[in-house]
Amino acid sequence: MKFEGRVWKFGDNVDTDVIIPARFLNVSDKDELAKNCFADASPGFSEKVHPGDIIVAGDNFGSGSSREHAPLAIKFAGIGVVIAKSFARIFYRNAFNIGLPILEAPEADDLFEQDDPIRVDISSGKIMGAKDGEVLFAKPIPDFMRNIINAGGLVAYTKKARETK
Amino acid sequence: MNAMTITEKILASHAGVESVSPGEMVQVKVDLALANDITAPLSINVFNELGTDTVFDCDKVALVQDHFVPNKDIPSAEQAMIMKKFALEHQVTHYYDLGEAGIEHVILPEKGLVVPGDVVIGADSHTCTYGALGAFSAGVGSTDLGVILATGSVWLKVPKTIKLVYDGSLGPWVGGKDLILFTLGLIGNQVYKTLEFSGPLMSNLPMSDRLTMANMAVEAGAKSGIFEPDEITRGYLQNRTDREGVYLSSDLDAEYDRIVAINVDDMEPQIACPSTPDNVYPVSQVEKVALDQVFIGSCTNGRLEDLQIAADLLKGKSVCRGVRLIVIPGSPAVYKEAIKRGIVETLLDSGAVIGPPTCGPCLGGHMGVLAKGEKAVSTTNRNFVGRMGHAESEVYLASPAVAAASAVFGRIAGPSEL
Numbered sequence: 001m002k003f004e005g006r007v008w009k010f011g012d013n014v015d016t017d018v019i020i021p022a023r024f025l026n027v028s029d030k031d032e033l034a035k036n037c038f039a040d041a042s043p044g045f046s047e048k049v050h051p052g053d054i055i056v057a058g059d060n061f062g063s064g065s066s067r068e069h070a071p072l073a074i075k076f077a078g079i080g081v082v083i084a085k086s087f088a089r090i091f092y093r094n095a096f097n098i099g100l101p102i103l104e105a106p107e108a109d110d111l112f113e114q115d116d117p118i119r120v121d122i123s124s125g126k127i128m129g130a131k132d133g134e135v136l137f138a139k140p141i142p143d144f145m146r147n148i149i150n151a152g153g154l155v156a157y158t159k160k161a162r163e164t165k
Numbered sequence: 166m167n168a169m170t171i172t173e174k175i176l177a178s179h180a181g182v183e184s185v186s187p188g189e190m191v192q193v194k195v196d197l198a199l200a201n202d203i204t205a206p207l208s209i210n211v212f213n214e215l216g217t218d219t220v221f222d223c224d225k226v227a228l229v230q231d232h233f234v235p236n237k238d239i240p241s242a243e244q245a246m247i248m249k250k251f252a253l254e255h256q257v258t259h260y261y262d263l264g265e266a267g268i269e270h271v272i273l274p275e276k277g278l279v280v281p282g283d284v285v286i287g288a289d290s291h292t293c294t295y296g297a298l299g300a301f302s303a304g305v306g307s308t309d310l311g312v313i314l315a316t317g318s319v320w321l322k323v324p325k326t327i328k329l330v331y332d333g334s335l336g337p338w339v340g341g342k343d344l345i346l347f348t349l350g351l352i353g354n355q356v357y358k359t360l361e362f363s364g365p366l367m368s369n370l371p372m373s374d375r376l377t378m379a380n381m382a383v384e385a386g387a388k389s390g391i392f393e394p395d396e397i398t399r400g401y402l403q404n405r406t407d408r409e410g411v412y413l414s415s416d417l418d419a420e421y422d423r424i425v426a427i428n429v430d431d432m433e434p435q436i437a438c439p440s441t442p443d444n445v446y447p448v449s450q451v452e453k454v455a456l457d458q459v460f461i462g463s464c465t466n467g468r469l470e471d472l473q474i475a476a477d478l479l480k481g482k483s484v485c486r487g488v489r490l491i492v493i494p495g496s497p498a499v500y501k502e503a504i505k506r507g508i509v510e511t512l513l514d515s516g517a518v519i520g521p522p523t524c525g526p527c528l529g530g531h532m533g534v535l536a537k538g539e540k541a542v543s544t545t546n547r548n549f550v551g552r553m554g555h556a557e558s559e560v561y562l563a564s565p566a567v568a569a570a571s572a573v574f575g576r577i578a579g580p581s582e583l
Contacts, residue, residue, distance in 0.1 A: 026244060028207055097306060
């Protein structure tokens with residue numbers, strides 16, 4: 001899985017109330033979730049994103065609530081992959097479960113600026129910028145999570161596991 | 166068998182193995198699976214997609230209408246309806262709708278649905294509350310929960326444990342909320358770990374304070390928080406359940422990621438200033454910010470003891486003109502007992518408004534949303550940007566005692582000022 005797009009920079013502690021404020025949690029419709037992604041922090045975010053664009057953030061991305069609406073809203077807004085220094089625990093699980101690729105790469109936040117064009121290879125974890133020497137590797141995805149991705153998400157993984165029982 | 170913490174022992178027993186170590190991935194059986202009106206509809210989609218006929222055990226699922234109820238608008242009503250239909254169709258024993266329902270993390274302990282040694286997984290981040298009862302409990306997303314509804318088990322990474330050792334004695338009006346806020350300020354972000362609350366002070370801490378502390382473990386980024394179950398736990402569960410529970414303690418030579426000693430002798434009431442729960446200061450060091458609203462309630466501080474503290478401080482006093490004091494009992498039982506004890510009357514006399522049991526304004530849903538520029542003191546658990554309303558509103562997190570004092574003065578105030 002490869003992505004090529006522009007960088008959207010966010011800082012540390014991007015919490016789930018920032019990603020999608022709770023007042024929008026009364027619907028789980030795809031278009032509504034996309035429209036309300038970063039509703040207060042970056043109004044009109046989903047209209048500005050090109051499919052496959054990449055979020056680059058600092059520490060503790062996705063902290064706070066367990067709302068799966070948060071990774072879903074980011075995915076439906078058109079973001080291909082989220083790269084952060086670190087992720088909050090529940091967001092990390094949710095992203096894999098719903099099929100939003102995420103990578104932990106501590107150096108990316110310092111290396112890339114807003115609107116930089118970058119390329120990301122999910123399977124190898126390789127992240128490349130446009131300038132010479134702008135190459136880094138994300139932390140490897142744990143084997144168990146990789147199996148979920150390869151199966152196509154937790155639902156498909158569970159279905160498969162139950163069939164082989 | 167290697168030495169283990171309480172958390173590791175619970176996970177090992179539920180994974181059917183002799184021992185586990187931090188970092189290991191284990192598949193564990195779930196004793197109670199929980200979802201609410203916001204998270205259940207997505208879980209139900211996943212459950213249906215899996216093509217399972219029925220939930221794994223209709224006695225081990227709890228579905229609680231609490232976030233946007235009484236239904237605040239048509240889309241919320243439709244979400245609540247999806248959960249209701251599912252619960253009735255699958256004969257979910259612990260389905261709670263208005264009248265029986267309160268805030269999930271207030272009513273589940275109240276009804277004795279969690280005992281020591283249980284594994285409780287919920288599609289709500291504050292599911293970590295049940296660590297107060299010596300259970301392993303953690304929040305997950307809707308997809309994980311949907312799979313649990315079908316299979317009754319979940320994959321977890323065994324967390325490293327941070328041992329927090331509290332000693333000293335608590336000053337007046339200092340309690341569980343101050344202890345956990347102070348701890349958050351001290352340890353910062355501890356993603357993937359579990360917090361073990363221990364030490365002489367914890368052995369005597371009432372259950373209500375334990376529930377408040379475990380509730381906010383997630384605010385440190387932790388997977389869970391846990392107390393060693395003891396006589397206080399046994400006393401709390403008496404007359405609530407027939408289930409025995411497994412009373413475990415950590416081995417003396419168990420391995421900890423870190424051990425942090427906390428002496429509370431000079432601790433003042435604490436406040437978390439905007440916009441993270443770990444931005445914590447003693448109340449005397451916080452600017453006396455003028456307030457528009459004070460909220461007392463939520464899964465953190467919506468229990469009878471919390472309302473009693475507020476009433477004790479507000480008796481014979483009036484809420485400052487220009488400030489709204491909103492009090493929401495966490496459950497119908499809390500509400501009823503608060504009426505019986507005269508708490509509701511005292512609060513009403515002081516100028517408070519009482520809402521029906523619901524999460525309400527905690528997450529900016531309804532019943533107390535803030536306007537642009539408004540400031541609030543709240544007994545809830547998160548003060549993120551826009552959490553309680555407009556992105557330019559601000560929330561200060563504190564105990565019911567600080568909230569009550571602040572309501573009287575119309576600005577941030579400590580209970581000793583009253």
